Amino acid sequence: MLKISTHYGVTRFDLARTLAGRGRYWTAAYLVDGLMVDTGCAFSAPELVDALSDETIIAIVNTHSHEDHIGANGCLQRNREGLEIRAHPLAAPVLADPRGEQPLHPYRRFMWGWPEPSQALPISAGEVIMTERLRFQAIHTPGHSPDHICLYEPDMGWLFTGDLFVGGQERALRADFDIWGIISSLKQIADLPAAALFPGSAQVRGNPTTELAAKISYLEDLGEKVLTLHGQGRSVNSIVRELCGGPMLLEFITLGHFSRRSLVLSYIEGM
Ligand SMILES: [Zn+2]
Numbered sequence: 001m002l003k004i005s006t007h008y009g010v011t012r013f014d015l016a017r018t019l020a021g022r023g024r025y026w027t028a029a030y031l032v033d034g035l036m037v038d039t040g041c042a043f044s045a046p047e048l049v050d051a052l053s054d055e056t057i058i059a060i061v062n063t064h065s066h067e068d069h070i071g072a073n074g075c076l077q078r079n080r081e082g083l084e085i086r087a088h089p090l091a092a093p094v095l096a097d098p099r100g101e102q103p104l105h106p107y108r109r110f111m112w113g114w115p116e117p118s119q120a121l122p123i124s125a126g127e128v129i130m131t132e133r134l135r136f137q138a139i140h141t142p143g144h145s146p147d148h149i150c151l152y153e154p155d156m157g158w159l160f161t162g163d164l165f166v167g168g169q170e171r172a173l174r175a176d177f178d179i180w181g182i183i184s185s186l187k188q189i190a191d192l193p194a195a196a197l198f199p200g201s202a203q204v205r206g207n208p209t210t211e212l213a214a215k216i217s218y219l220e221d222l223g224e225k226v227l228t229l230h231g232q233g234r235s236v237n238s239i240v241r242e243l244c245g246g247p248m249l250l251e252f253i254t255l256g257h258f259s260r261r262s263l264v265l266s267y268i269e270g271m
Helices: 045-051 073-079 092-096 106-111 179-190 209-231 236-243 249-253 260-269
Strands: 002-007 010-019 022-032 035-037 059-061 084-087 128-130 135-140 149-153 158-162 196-199
Touching (some): 002 045, 010 045, 022 196, 045 073, 084 092, 149 179, 179 209, 236 260
Parallel strands (some): 059 084
Antiparallel strands (some): 010 022, 135 149
């Protein structure tokens, strides 16, 4: 399923697998001055390719290699000769061989499917991608994944944050995420003067600075509490019970790949 909206002149595509007539597990992609930022999942790739048929695309930038952000890469690259894809240096091998380099848990195969392979050129930290009217600076922001980047347009004050910032307050984390990396990457982007934030899911936000600072504070405060309890000799399970609330549906759907326990462990093991 695909929904199109416009925010500050940027076209947003909300993309999801359609199940029983409804979109599930949405991911956002953006088209801004000819630059595609992410391409959704494999299930929605045909709809996205169709929706873009009359659009000029000068390049695709992937914020990271997760399957719900690279799903239409291969199809777009096949249909448009010479279409350049840019991604973090660590993401390029995953894009080239998703099945070999990024084995998917059953819930990920079900929600987002296997992406078609695509060929990407690495984008270095600080590198600027020029479009006709805008310039996008790549910021390496590991944590959500080791190969995550954000894009910053300094004249407009626009931040494209992929899955680094999607709002909310974490009570669970995926086992392979690095919470201290996420905090440090959030601090990098929170320092930038920003007028609008375009996340990889959740809504576009104007004036995101306060919300970014609040998110960092929340995650740091939680980390401090985890480490204090850990220092007192408390078990991981008892820290989870005290700080992370009751069982979550997400934990069942992902068979524990996303869990409150992984959040607590990431704080402890990442120190
Ligand atoms: Zn992701």
